[in-house]
Amino acid sequence: MKNANELPKYDGSKLINLTFQYLETKLIYTALELNIFNYLETGKSIDELAKSLHLDKKNLEYFLKSLVSMDYIKYENGIFENTEETNYFLNEKSNMYLGENLLYWKDLTNIDNIHDLLKNGADRDNANKDNGSDFFDFRSMGRGARNSMYLGRVQGFVKLMKSLFDENKSIKVLDLGCGSGVLLVEIAKNFPNAKCTLIDQAQVINFTKDVIAENKVEDRVEVEVGDFNTYIPTEKYDLIITSGVLDFVKDMDNMSDKIYNSLDDEGYLYVSTHQMNDDFTKPKNFILGWLSGNLNGLDILKPESLVMESLNKYSLVEVEIENHPRTIFKKGNINE
16 A cells, blocks of 8 residues: 555655657757757747748747756747757768667667567568668668767777777778778878778678778778678788677678688787676667667577677687776687
């Protein structure tokens, strides 16, 4: 029985707040789709904004004041304007624009048909054809992820590489499944004597080439179109980058063998996985991010333990580096 003199056994605020978290997310998506944050780079009155966007003035005002309550925009003396942080992340003119990434994941994680999928299941054989390549727009994924990688991930990667290699050393680097190519581009920028090669699918590479050209490193970055599941150059590399790709590989043992053979005896393998546990219950963000794909029949993601077991089987052993657990590997003794 409820008791007014004592608190409940558990805090229910997490559940109560779900409604408002969902609503806030919906409002941000809508503002991005309507380009509202682009218009509010400088202050606008409701009359100016409604006319420019061809929207109902009264309802637009309610909408904007909701964004004000969420601290995404400011309102003073009848003028609406982005906050500095919103201008930095949600205005398309900013070089740190994250809106494209947010809208990409909005579409990818859509589960509006969840009732039907739970009742009727999915066409799993068709969904997993070609390792699920038909399900993803890899080009949009790369475009969207590019700026989000500079929220700390790229900076941490470059710092780690500088702890492994002298900045003036001549190194050969291979990036498998490069996406936007940001990691390899930063290697080229920070290690002027590096010779870099990247491999990815045709639908991704054109955007990758744009990133390479924008950063003016075309002379030191070679682009190869292909599926690294079946092809890895036989040259020896000082560094092989596998960022978010090994847990999608069809035959992980075959991949480990190829990596071992392509890695210089003193070279390093950089590994970043989705860190899925064996039960596929953690980490939350990746479980939720993959839910739509899984419900629609995709079964291609591997647990991290399987990736690590395969690397170890082929004598690729972890290098203990503080604050970088299970990130850097080197060749061990093949007879161990």
